[in-house]
Amino acid sequence: MFTITTEQEVVTKEVTEVEVSLLGYIGHKIKTAREDQGLNIAQLSRVLFTKEYELSGTTLSKIEKGACPVKLQDLIALCDGLNISFGSVIPVEVLTSCQED
Numbered sequence: 001m002f003t004i005t006t007e008q009e010v011v012t013k014e015v016t017e018v019e020v021s022l023l024g025y026i027g028h029k030i031k032t033a034r035e036d037q038g039l040n041i042a043q044l045s046r047v048l049f050t051k052e053y054e055l056s057g058t059t060l061s062k063i064e065k066g067a068c069p070v071k072l073q074d075l076i077a078l079c080d081g082l083n084i085s086f087g088s089v090i091p092v093e094v095l096t097s098c099q100e101d
Contacts, residue, residue, distance in 0.1 A: 022091070023066035023067075023068075023069065023070065024066035025066075025091055026063070026066070026070060026075070026089050026090070027064045027065055027066040027067075027070075029088065029089040030060075030063060030064055030078055030082070030089060031064040033082045033084050033089075034064075034082060037082065041057045041060045041061055041064075042057050044060060044081060044082070045057045045060055047081045048077055048078070048081040051077070051080060051081055053074075053077035053080075055074055055077065059074075060078075063078070075089065
């Protein structure tokens with residue numbers, strides 16, 4: 001059996017792979033920052049709650065694994081809770097391409 005792939009399907013697949021890669025990168029950076037500070041997921045969740053952000057341990061775990069999209073406000077909350085810069089969790093290539101537009 002032959003499969004015909006349209007140009008649109010190829011573009012959609014490439015975007016999806018880039019998104020997955022970006023989510024994995026962000027998740028890794030968040031997890032590394034959390035571990036560097038000696039926090040487990042439950043502790044980070046409590047830190048965020050004290051700053052009036054609500055992210056459950058389940059959601060944090062999914063974000064760290066790159067298993068779910070992360071909302072911008074949640075990413076900002078995580079950076080605030082971990083006392084890290086927003087730019088430290090976003091690949092330089094993404095920040096550079098945004099500035100060129």
